Amino acid sequence: MMKQWATAVSAAALALACGVPEAAAQKSKDTLRVAWQYTIENVDNYFNTNREGILFSRMVFDNLIDRDPKTFKAVPNLATAWKWADDRTLEMELRQGVKFHNGEEFDADDVVFTLNWISDPANKVLNQSNVNWIEKAEKVDKFKVRIISKKPFPAALEFLTIPLVIYPNEYYAKAGPKEMGLKPVGTGPYKVTKIEPAKEYTLERFDGHFKGGSKPDAKIKHIVIRTIPEMSTQIAELLAGGIDWIWYVPTDQADRLERVPSLKVDRAETMRTGYIGFDAAGRTTNKAINDVRVRQAIAHAIDRDAIIKNLIGGASRKIHAPCFPTQFGCDDSVATRYDYDPAKAKKLLAEAGFANGFDLDFYAYRPRDWAEAIMGYLTAVGIRPKLQHMTYIAVRDKNHEGVTPMYFMDWGSYSINDVSAIMPNFFGGSPDDFARDPELQAWLQAGGATVDEKVRKENYAKAVKRITERAYWLPMFSFVTNYAYTKDLDFTPFPDEIPRYYQYGWK
Amino acid sequence: MLVYSLKRLLLACLVVLTVSGITFILTNAAIDPAKALAGDSASAADIDAIRKAYGFDRPLPVQYFDWLGSALIGEFGESVRMRRPVATLLLERLPVTMSLGACALAFALLLSIPLGVVAALKPNSAVDRVALSLSVLGQALPTFWFALMMIILFGVILRWLPISGSDTWLHFVMPAIALGYYATPAFMRLTRAGMIEVLASDYIRTARAKGLRPPTVLFKHALRNAVIPVVSLAAVQFGFMLGGSVVIETIFALHGVGFLAWESISRSDIPVVQAIVLLISLFYIVLTLLADLLNAYLDPRIRVA
Secondary structure: OHHHHHHHHHHHHHHHHOOOOOOOOHHHHOEEEEEEOOOOOOOOHHHOOOHHHHHHHHHHOOEOEEEOOOOOOEEEOOEEEEEEEEOOEEEEEEOOOOEOOOOOEOOHHHHHHHHHHHHOHHHOOOOHHHHOOEEEEEEEEOOEEEEEEOOOOOOHHHHHHOOOEOOOHHHHHHHHHHHHOOOOOOOOOEEEEEEEOOOEEEEEEOOOOOOOOOOOOOOOOEEEEEEOOOHHHHHHHHHHOOOOEEEOOOHHHHHHHOOOOOEEEEEEEEEEEEEEEEOOOOOOOOOHHHOHHHHHHHHHHOOHHHHHHHHHOOOOOEOOOOOOOOOEOOOHHHOOOOOOOHHHHHHHHHHOOOOOOOEEEEEEOOOHHHHHHHHHHHHHOOOEEEEEEOOHHHHHHHHHHOOOOEEEEEEOHHHOOEHHHOHHHHHOOOOOOOOOOHHHHHHHHHHHOOOOHHHHHHHHHHHHHHHHHOOOEEEEEEEEEEEEEEOOEEOOOOOOOOOOHHHOEEO | OHHHHHHHHHHHHHHHHHHHHHHHHHHHHHOOHHHHHHOOOOOHHHHHHHHHHOOOOOOHHHHHHHHHHHHHOOOOOEOOOOOOEHHHHHHHHHHHHHHHHHHHHHHHHHHHHHHHHHHHHOOOOHHHHHHHHHHHHHHHOOHHHHHHHHHHHHHHHOOOOOOOOOOOHHHHHHHHHHHHHOOHHHHHHHHHHHHHHHHOOHHHHHHHHOOOOHHHHHHHHHHHHHOHHHHHHHHHHHHHHHHHHHHHHHHOOOOOHHHHHHHHHHOOOHHHHHHHHHHHHHHHHHHHHHHHHHHHHHOHHHHHO
16 A cells, blocks of 8 residues: 555656756765665675675675676686586685785685585574585685585586675684674675664775776775665655665656656666466366466466566566576477467367366466456456465465465576576475476486586476476566666666676766 | 552553563564575575574473563564664664654644644634644645655755755654654644633633733643643653654654664564564553553542542
8 A cells, every 4th residue: 555655656756856956966976875675684695685685795795706797607706717526526726816805815714714604504694595505615725625515516606606705714703793794894896884784884995906806896986875665765865866876666667767867767687587387286276277278278368478568668578488598407499388379278278178267366466467467368268367466475475385376476596597596496396386297306306416517408408398388387577677877877787686886987 | 649650550561561472472473483584495494494593493482481581681682684682773773763753742742732722712713724624634644645745845846855864853854744743633632622621711711800911821821731631642642653653764764763663574573573562562651651640640530530
């Protein structure tokens, strides 16, 4: 209710704001002022779970490996070279001459300490799935380490690229998560000058930042990040010139902000993938949806192109495989394509014995109009959907209980560019698995159990084929994230939804 | 008076205890703390590990009495998300919420008492109608809508006031008005009713007959008596404002207790949520108790009732 009001009001605000004097960005003070909707619970990288935490870590800390945000190719950062010595052992050469913000020198001891500390369950790191694959890290010499996984874990490189950052061992051993949360020390392009927890973070360019890694020296001298939970307030601040950059702007607001001359809006595609899930395993009481023909009929009944064009907009695109196209193993070519064909949908329904339609509970948490559009298409072929619109957590819990015959959900894969971050989560036998297909589970298992790229690709291709052929999911579209910022800022969005503030400068 | 005070005090303690129990049960019923902490990608084993590590596997009554025992000595445990003592978090945030509450109350009283007096002087006149409309509007406007309207006018179009944050006193102007306006109708009506009653009383007629100047009669003799119920209502309203600041603090990004509540609820930080609910209800209960005692002191009839 409040959201609807807020949207209506800020729409009015924007209409009025056209005549407002132009706001000056903080270009003159070389300070980028950013608003985030959510606070980081603790800026210690291992004790927060939200995206803002990743953004913060990117600026202040460094990973061993990094990736090119456009091509997704792995590039060296704190590690200069790496190779798999065997299925479980990763050997890494480390960069020399790197200094932490407090002057401590970076070497193998830091890597070994960090990885062993975070993988020890006694230290209660929050995202256990990020770290529980590590058996141990060993020092070979001052600039060489060995990382050993508990079992073959091909996605290790991806984890070393995004969630796992390296801490200064001497400092962290003393400071621990409490101190690190207030006075973080890393090797990244920005050092932290002031933290008011959950309120404001002030960062300054780190002049001793190492050369040759994946991150350039920061262009803008200062970054001030403020937490403003209400989107309407963020928009008002942007219009009044109190803030230079905001994101997750609702599509209708983005349309209006685009017309403000001092601002620029980007609607960039992200890795977040929307899908309709079906109960193919007979977990719910709805028997109709267990019939593959019914699920295929639904797939043919929905005009995804029209939904994308009219409701999503920006760089969103239709997807066919149950993953994001750039992800390793996401073989789009073997996916069954379901064209919009209501006549065929009706025919399939009749074949399955549901010529007169059937009742169907449809669960969703994303904007209501998306769900309603989908329902419109279902109604057109005779199905009688009933919308159960609730919060994300509520739908997820219903999924886990196994009571959702059809649901619209999405998954961001934690920005990990590998299908092992999406397909096993939903088809590997977890409470989210509504296919319960043993063969499929075996392929996913096989794809995740080796570092041999050929074997992985083969198994994942089989999985993609099976999931789409039997319509366990109807992959829908990639999401877009809307950014709005002062036009003085030279900003580039990336599909992994991680803005790299150190790369941006003023025009 | 002493017996009455003790009775009220005992009742207040029981209310606090009940609130703490209900809060504890509800938060634990609504959220599985281990699941919330573990994140979306956690497996059942991960969740179990967290459940053990944080002691969520113990029976609920054990957890409750453990928590209550610590809460009694001002020890609310540690925020599971922020890794900082809940008491520290509350102390950090309390000044903002208290300032906001005090400013809002001051605004409400400064607006409603004069309006109430003016309205009482000429009941059913045009002035009275305007004052009444203003107060009805205050009660009818949703707080957040009113707040956003002010932001548009004074923050975006006129640029007179800062929109969000709590750095200077100027930052508190819009939030205080938004929060205080809602309380004005009650104050205004009470002042108006009190004034009408008092102005019709014998001693005022006597005062006038003595030839005292009208302002002296009005402010020294009439208002003093008429605002007594307003004072006790103000105490209760202050408690309301501390609790009601969740929405206002969220809109204006004021980092007070209300904002902390919003943050903690949205990320299932149970120890913080429990402490905030207890704190706000404690304020409310203490202020109500004070209002009761004040009323009893002023009006002996209440003590025996």
